[in-house]
Amino acid sequence: MNNTNENVNIVIAGPRGNMGREAVRMVTDTDHFTLKAVVDSKHDGMRVADLDGMPALDIPVYTDMDRCFSEHEVDVLIDLTSPAFGRKHMEIAFNHGVRPVVGTTGFSDEDIETLRTIAENKNLGAIIAPNFAIGAILMMKFSQMAAKFLPDVEIIERHHDRKLDAPSGTAIKTAQLISEVREAKVQGHPDEHEELKGARGADFEGMKIHSVRLPGLVAHQEVIFGGEGQTLTIRHDSMNRASFMPGVRLAVETVLSIDTLVYGLENIIE
Numbered sequence: 001m002n003n004t005n006e007n008v009n010i011v012i013a014g015p016r017g018n019m020g021r022e023a024v025r026m027v028t029d030t031d032h033f034t035l036k037a038v039v040d041s042k043h044d045g046m047r048v049a050d051l052d053g054m055p056a057l058d059i060p061v062y063t064d065m066d067r068c069f070s071e072h073e074v075d076v077l078i079d080l081t082s083p084a085f086g087r088k089h090m091e092i093a094f095n096h097g098v099r100p101v102v103g104t105t106g107f108s109d110e111d112i113e114t115l116r117t118i119a120e121n122k123n124l125g126a127i128i129a130p131n132f133a134i135g136a137i138l139m140m141k142f143s144q145m146a147a148k149f150l151p152d153v154e155i156i157e158r159h160h161d162r163k164l165d166a167p168s169g170t171a172i173k174t175a176q177l178i179s180e181v182r183e184a185k186v187q188g189h190p191d192e193h194e195e196l197k198g199a200r201g202a203d204f205e206g207m208k209i210h211s212v213r214l215p216g217l218v219a220h221q222e223v224i225f226g227g228e229g230q231t232l233t234i235r236h237d238s239m240n241r242a243s244f245m246p247g248v249r250l251a252v253e254t255v256l257s258i259d260t261l262v263y264g265l266e267n268i269i270e
């Protein structure tokens with residue numbers, strides 16, 4: 001196992017995506033990180049330098065993750081592809097003794113338990129983080145703190161219109177954290193009804209979650225608490241994908257020293 005100050009050999013999956021491009025920059029800019037290869041959905045056998053708009057890096061591109069790990073000594077996989085591939089990529093990484101850091105969402109509780117069992121059986125660390133932005137983690141923690149005193153709460157999350165899943169993993173995680181400290185309760189008027197289906201948003205133990213998808217947005221969330229004669233709004237905005245990279249770097253460094261699966265960056269930021 002690597003210590004955090006030693007060189008870390010990394011493969012990035014999804015290097016041409018918005019997140020992947022930032023991750024390529026972050027890894028190549030970090031002294032003790034080495035980008036060994038990338039796994040793309042196409043361009044097998046090419047070099048990163050050959051890909052449109054990518055930096056001039058003489059690093060191989062694979063479409064077959066299994067072959068990539070067979071041909072390179074790799075410590076950590078950073079997966080920034082799509083919810084459909086996160087689980088499969090983690091299993092391939094585990095088979096090769098590679099520790100996955102995964103930013104895709106859409107994992108069920110059952111997926112997480114299965115993957116945690118594999119990680120522990122193989123003595124490997126793994127991190128799945130629905131949100132790598134440190135500010136968003138603080139928003140979740142502050143929301144949990146506030147919910148003890150102001151249990152009526154609604155969440156509005158806003159994302160770019162290419163996002164596939166709704167509500168966002170961060171909104172669900174926020175609701176889960178809040179539900180740990182408050183009794184489930186019905187909010188709004190007990191007799192309220194929707195004139196248009198979905199008007200009141202998704203329901204998580206009485207908390208309403210509203211998802212907005214528009215071009216121009218990146219990732220934003222407001223957690224609004226209501227009490228007698230007052231409201232409290234806790235808001236976080238990611239202005240660009242660079243906002244996620246300190247969290248990705250922290251996850252890469254942390255995954256080397258754990259031997260289980262951690263779900264959520266809030267569990268490694270104390």
Ligand code: NAP
Nearest residue numbers: 014016017018019039040041080081082103104130131132
């Ligand atoms: P994006 O711009 O659509 O990029 C995804 C990239 O992954 C594309 O280049 C895509 O290639 C590639 N890809 C898809 N399937 C692949 C596969 N099987 N193997 C290799 N590459 C594959 O999306 P994004 O905005 O960068 O987001 C990427 C993921 O990160 C999403 O799941 C998103 O929800 C998540 N995300 C997480 C955070 C966080 O903080 N955890 C923040 C933002 C986004 P093609 O276009 O050729 O399919």
